[in-house]
Amino acid sequence: MFGSAITFANPALWYAASAATVPIILHLVLRTRARRVVLPTMQFVKLSHQVSRARLRLRQLLLLAMRIAALLLIISLLAGTQVVLGGGRGGSEVLPMALVVAIDNSASMSYKEAGRSHLAWGKLLARQMVEELPDGSQVAMVSPALGQGASPGGSATNPGGLGTDRALVGRQIDEIPQSYQSLRVDSPLRQALAMLARSTLPRRAVLLITDRTAAAWTGVEAQDLAAEANDAAIYVPDCWQGPPANVALGPVRLSQAICPLGASVQADTTVSAVGISGPALVELHLEGKTIDQRGVSLTPGASGAPVSFRLTPEAPGVLDYSIHLAAPDALECDNARYFSLVAEPLKTMLVVREAAAAGDDTTAFIMSNAVAPAGQTAGRLVEARTIWAAALAGEDLRQVALVMLAGIRRLPAGQWDRLGGYIAEGGRLWIVPEDGLDVADYSCPAAKTLLPVELRGIETLAEPMGVGPAGATEQYLSPFVGTANPPLSEIVCHKRLRASGGAGRVVLAFADGVPAIAERRVGTGRVLWWAVSPARSWSNLASDRLAQLPILARQAAATLLFDRPGPVDCYCGEPVRLRLPEGPIETAGLRDPAGVAQKARVDPASGVAVVEPDRPGRWYADLAGPAGKATQPFTVNVDPVESDLRLLSYDELRQRLGGRTLVSAADPQTLLRGGGRALRLARLDWPLALAATLLLIGESFLANRFYRQAGK
DSSP states (O other): OOSSOEEESSGGGGGGGGGGHHHHHHHHHHOOOOOOOOOSOOHHHHHHHHHHHHHHHHHHHHHHHHHHHHHHHHHHHHTTEEEEEEEEETOOOOOOEEEEEEEOOSGGGGOEETTEEHHHHHHHHHHHHHHTOOTTOEEEEEOTTTOSEEOTTOBTTBTTOOBSOHHHHHHHHHHOOOOOSOOOSHHHHHHHHHHHTTOOSSEEEEEEEOOOBGGGGTTOOHHHHTTSOTTOEEEOOOOOSSOOOEEEEOOOEESOSEEETTOOEEEEEEEEEESOOEEEEEEEEETTEEEEEEEEEEOTTSSOEEEEEEEOOOSOEEEEEEEEESSOOSOGGGSEEEEEEEEEOOEEEEEEEOSSOTTTTHHHHHHHHHHSOTTOOTTOOEEEEEEEGGGGGGOOGGGOSEEEEESOSOOOTTHHHHHHHHHHTTOEEEEEOOTTOOHHHHTSHHHHTTOSEEEEEEEEEEEEEEBOOOOTTOGGGGGGTSSSSOOGGGOEEEEEEEEEEOSSEEEEEBTTSOEEEEEEEETTEEEEEESOOOSTTTBSTTOTTOOHHHHHHHHHHHHHHSSSOOOOEEETTOOEEEOBTTBOOSEEEEEOTTSOEEOOEEETTTTEEEEOOOSSEEEEEEEEETTEEEEEEEEEEOOGGGGOOOBOOHHHHHHHTTTOOEEOOOOHHHHHTTTTEEEEEEEOHHHHHHHHHHHHHHHHHHHHHHHHHHHO
């Protein structure tokens, strides 16, 4: 690229090269035509004419070539043709270049050496290089956090985004903030190469400010970059003054996210080290105050030392916990992990079962033990109490948080009306079917005001059928959205309580679209309806090989009893979808850990608020809907992948970049000279002018001679 490249001071003048067609047109119009002469004998004249015609055609083609060459030389002269010459090391002349600055501002770039972060160092180097670009250079900037190129000077005449305003690019570099997201360099690198592909300057390069961590280079492969500006160099200055040294906390795992007051919850994490060994102190904080400590021994390169804390909440509500390293280090963003725990008083679930008869209590027994296992009290949120259906009339429902109709065929007279009043005032009703259910009783006017669906009857399926996947925003099914629990697709049903749409909403459906779980809000209360029974003749829900029933039952009870979703934990930059328990969100506000208002938007289709927190800590979302307002706190952490400081070598980078020129110097002048070689431009004005003059003189001389001979 630098040895003998040709460039032009005014490349736009090459559009005038179309004038080279003028000599061709004149040649075709003015070419000599043979005259008709009638002679008595034609034998020797015919032979002489063929020889003369071939000689004349050769002369005309020679004149045409000379005219086209002279015209192209004149255009090259006007375009300012110049040649790139390589000089010795230490020279002072450099060529104009097209430079795109790509800055990685991910969390790992906050690593500090000598009191300055790698991002601050990289921004300083980028500013210096932009300021020292030679006259005539073009420059632009892209950033992973921006997701697109900043196009100073870009216009309809400069579609590549490259411009000449170096001061503007310098200000844009200064304004790039430290991000705490996990970002990759593949997208900005492709954008930068695409910009350079449109430049006509002979020197084209990307200044990529990054720390070479393997996570940042995920997705960068040689074959993916093969089509982009193959001759562009990539400068990746080494920002490391020494080998990486870091202590990092891993993600926090809770034994349960919602727990009763006074219960113990275990919080587990890991402490890993790179380049550091010896003891370290880990602290547990509650509302910013240290309440416990643990000591660990660090071993570089190990998978991480486990650390566990026991949490015993003594106050109800959402509690703000965090785990910290007592001694900060070079990468501070992974020295703390924030999480929340919801503490609630123990609540009572009234399980109503059918009158005493052999086998009639199967559903009641299975469901009560799924929600509140017999003999297990630690961590229990619900206390189950079982009664006969006939005894429901004598119960004081104001002392009950949740009523479950477990396999009830029909209710005594007046109990549907009584349940309606209980639900309207904030009570919760959960209906689970069993054989013998009286559809007429469940379709009476009082029942229809509560049920979310219209019942059609119990049906035995010709073929076993499964249920659909979990919805990403459905709180009842949230444990099954990821991969932590077995999928709902393992549930197989042989029998079901068929229903059609009603006044409620479908939470889960069968494979054929028939509702499997539905919910309805009545007043300030809720009604949850299941179409499937855990009885073995109905489904495999109660199978010893299936873990879905206790998970689904406890999550349903928690969602019904606690009018808010469980604590939300996410990573920086990760979209979070928040919803109100009582319906859609109309407006949403967002506050960061410092109390500063941030942007939030409401998805009109789903009625949920979508936020993208950009820094770790505890955030607050102020949500408002038809049912009122609520403040929902949630915690944000840095993705643990940013703690992985495994660096790619420059040989590995060359392989990923497909053998492109790769410069690792950290000196702007060295980068501008292409890695240490001085370059200069030589104008070709005099040689081009002399060559064009000689061609025109030669063409004029030959034309006069040829035409004079042809006229004889």
